Amino acid sequence: MGTDISGFIEYRVLRDGQEPTWYSAHNLDSLNDVGNYDAFGCLFGVRNYANFRPLAAGRGFPSDASDAMAARFAQLTEWYGEDGFHGTTWITWAEVKAVDWDEPAEKPDSRLHQYRQTPNGLRMTAKASWNGEAFAEAVGLKPGEVREWPEGSEWLVGDTLYRSVTMCRRDAVIDTGDWPPVWEAMEELAEQHGDDNVRLVVWFDD
Template identity: 60%
Template sequence: MGTDISGHVECRAWHLHEEGEDTVWRAAIDLFFLNITRNYDAFGCLFGVRNYANFRPLAADRGLPDDASETVRAELDRLAPWPDQAYATTWITWTEIKEADWDEPAEKADSRLHRYRQTPDGLRLTGKSAWNSDFARAVGLPAHVPGEVQEWPEGSEWLIGDTLYRSEKLRRRDAIPETSEWITVWTVMEALASQHGGDNVRLVVWFDN
């Protein structure tokens, strides 16, 4: 069963309140319109969900902001009867995203072996997996225990036929490169922040299976 992301970009605009009233957060745009790609490396890097790459998450398990927008509260209230449809709720501001060190490496090697195929043009990444039956047979691993995570020293390699299996450590920018689907989200947040300030723009998200 896969994991998907939902959420909203929220903005706290100082000019959208009556004099003497506190400012409130408003939902600016549903994440559905920007990016709902199932990218586990990004989920782990940002929010600690499906963190197979073993990043130090930027914003994990913060819960729902106390001052969340009415739109976000209403949506989560609607999903409340189904806990698997809205869990790991958290948030991150544009300031935090902007100040993140995108060259920061994961805390340890990826829990998945990276699989490459040898081609006339060189190695081509064909996938990542925590368990591969062909690899297991070739290196003499015992039967796989569901949920068990195998750790390999970073840089370990095994060439089996025309497939190279390699243990690698990712950097944040490997999880969310400049060509990533997340760039659309960053563009919207940056545009809002240019008007209202980075601390007044945030992304509130939750996950479902």
């Protein structure tokens, strides 16, 4: 079973003499509904097979959440139970803006990157578990054995090349991928309300 992401973009309004108030602006589903595990791990520490230092993991559901989002989260919790979701957290636009997208993961990807030779050179075809039968037999792994491989280690098994790769944040949250619409929406709100007053709140279900 796969892991899916849900959430809202919120903005905070600061008025003289009043408590700051968060308002819901966008449902994440309308901007990004793709289950990209590398991005989940890089940003929020969920399904972090690529071994990134998460940017915003485990912060929980904000106590000052907007009324609309709090009502929606309460409704979902009632339907699916308190254990129906995990990884609830949030990140501000100020934090996103400060990210070094060239920062590497803390160690190589837990999944070996798999390539095939094409007329135009090597083409990545998958991220493979290293206990695949053909690979395990070729390198002498026992059934179910888990091992970490040094960066750059590679093996040619038949016409498939397996390589140990350390990803950088840009590889996980690519400029042409599913996250730019989210960043654009947050940036637009931040131009009006300020970088620290725009945040993305997310949660995950399996």
